[in-house]
Amino acid sequence: MQQRCYNTNYSENVAKVVLSRLPHSRLDDSPAICQPVPEEFEMGRFAVITLTDAAANRVHEIMTSREDALGIRVGVKKGGCAGMEYTIELVTEAKAGDDLIEKDGAKVFIAPEAVLFLLGTQMDFEVTTLRTGFVFNNPNQTSACGCGESVELKPASPESLRQMQGTA
Numbered sequence: 001m002q003q004r005c006y007n008t009n010y011s012e013n014v015a016k017v018v019l020s021r022l023p024h025s026r027l028d029d030s031p032a033i034c035q036p037v038p039e040e041f042e043m044g045r046f047a048v049i050t051l052t053d054a055a056a057n058r059v060h061e062i063m064t065s066r067e068d069a070l071g072i073r074v075g076v077k078k079g080g081c082a083g084m085e086y087t088i089e090l091v092t093e094a095k096a097g098d099d100l101i102e103k104d105g106a107k108v109f110i111a112p113e114a115v116l117f118l119l120g121t122q123m124d125f126e127v128t129t130l131r132t133g134f135v136f137n138n139p140n141q142t143s144a145c146g147c148g149e150s151v152e153l154k155p156a157s158p159e160s161l162r163q164m165q166g167t168a
Contacts, residue, residue, distance in 0.1 A: 048099050048110045048118050048119055048121070049074070049101055049108070049110065049118050049119075049122065049123050050121075050122050050123070051101060051103045051106060051122075052122065052123065052124040054125040054126065055123045055125040055134060056103040056104045056105075056106040057125070058125040059071065059106035059108060060104065060106040062090070063106065063107065066092075068092045069090055069091065069092060070092060070093070070094060070109075071091045071100075071106065071107030071109055072088055072089065072091060072107075072108055073087075073088070073089050073098065073109040073111055074087070074088055074108055074110055074111065074118065074123070075087040075089075075110070075111030075113065075114040076114045076117050079150060080145055080149055080151075081145040083150065083151070083152050083153075084117070084150060084152065084153050085149065085150045086151070087111075088134060091107075095109070095111075097112035098111065098112065099112070099115060108123065116155035116156050117138075117140055117153045117156075118136075118138065119140065120138070120139045120140065120156065121136050121137065121138040121139070121140070122137040122138075123136055124136075138151070139156075140153050140154050140155065141153055
């Protein structure tokens with residue numbers, strides 16, 4: 001069984017969830033308590049976002065168009081009239097703390113500061129007569145500006161996380 005270590009400043013349950021997301025290299029240089037991580041806390045059972053087939057196909061196209069591309073990174077930043085904007089950038093090198101979502105050869109890295117705003121989001125890709133691009137169906141979105149370029153997001157609540165995990 002896999003062992004993970006945590007600092008004793010955190011409660012045991014919080015530590016299990018947080019440490020199930022951290023690479024081992026982040027844990028090696030500080031004194032900690034180690035114990036097995038229960039399966040229900042492993043991230044493999046709960047993805048930050050899901051990709052539609054169309055989104056996975058488009059990400060894969062982007063990856064194959066550049067030899068050095070590892071995937072794309074999705075994040076959020078402050079901006080626009082509604083307060084926040086989604087960001088998408090090409091990834092040529094993974095960053096510590098990124099979450100990785102993989103589907104059909106497509107790789108989407110999630111910036112760590114965006115995780116709570118993106119939990120439960122479905123990423124799609126659509127082509128219409130007026131626009132072509134990625135679309136985010138986000139349960140944490142409370143409103144959007146008229147042009148659709150910026151959104152108002154709230155961090156995922158503990159209640160919504162329990163519902164997504166099926167424990168509510």
